[in-house]
Amino acid sequence: xxxxxxxxxxxxxxxxxxxxxxxxxxLAVKHTEDVEEVxxxxxxxxxxVVLMDVSLAHSMxxxxxxxxxxxxxLLKADPATARLPVILVTAHAMEGDRETFLSQSGADGxxxxxxxxxxxxxxxxxxxxxxxxxxx
Numbered sequence: 001x002x003x004x005x006x007x008x009x010x011x012x013x014x015x016x017x018x019x020x021x022x023x024x025x026x027l028a029v030k031h032t033e034d035v036e037e038v039x040x041x042x043x044x045x046x047x048x049v050v051l052m053d054v055s056l057a058h059s060m061x062x063x064x065x066x067x068x069x070x071x072x073x074l075l076k077a078d079p080a081t082a083r084l085p086v087i088l089v090t091a092h093a094m095e096g097d098r099e100t101f102l103s104q105s106g107a108d109g110x111x112x113x114x115x116x117x118x119x120x121x122x123x124x125x126x127x128x129x130x131x132x133x134x135x136x
Contacts, residue, residue, distance in 0.1 A: 002129050003028040005047040007038055007068065008089070009056045013113070017051065017089075020115070025122035035061035035071055042081040048129045050075065051111075054090035054101060072105035085128045087111055 004027050008014040018029045030047060032038055033056055041047055054068040061071070068088060075081045087109035088101050098110045109128050115121045 001026070001028050002048040002126075003030060003046060004125065005038065005041055005050045006031045007033055007050060007056070007059075007071065008053045009033040009058055010053070013053070017115070020118045020121060021125070024118055025126065027122075027125070033059050035059050035066050035074075038071060039074065039078070039081070042075055042084055043078070047084070049125060050084060050086045051125070052086050052088050052105075052107065054088050055092060069101060069105045072107050076106035085109070087125060087128055089113060 004021055006014055006017055006029055008017065008031065014031050018031060021027045021029050030041060032041070038050070042050065052068040052072055056067050056071075059066045059071070061074070072086045072088065075084060075086055085108040086105070088105060088107045089111045090097070090101065091113040101107065102110055109124060111121060111124060
């Protein structure tokens, strides 16, 4: 079974995404907004894709506030996690944001909230895993 690491600080969104991914997608879900935990889980090889909320209100790393763009940059800069696909998720979807966020972060995909079409959401995540998922 493929596993999604959900980095989301809104517990309602986290619950909704988890339910969609497990029920409709048949995927396992791990959830945290703790940056140390994100890095540790990503390095462990236990996840196939990261769903990264862009605007994390409470996440800190080494004493500095971190948003999803910065965490994605950390993941992409680390040789142990550089190949792990990251999909950004944001409610702040304005014209041009997608390209800016993707180029700034090095992420592999982008989904805007709210997620209306649950099947398309699952399909996009599964397609991303299929392209770069780990063996097994």
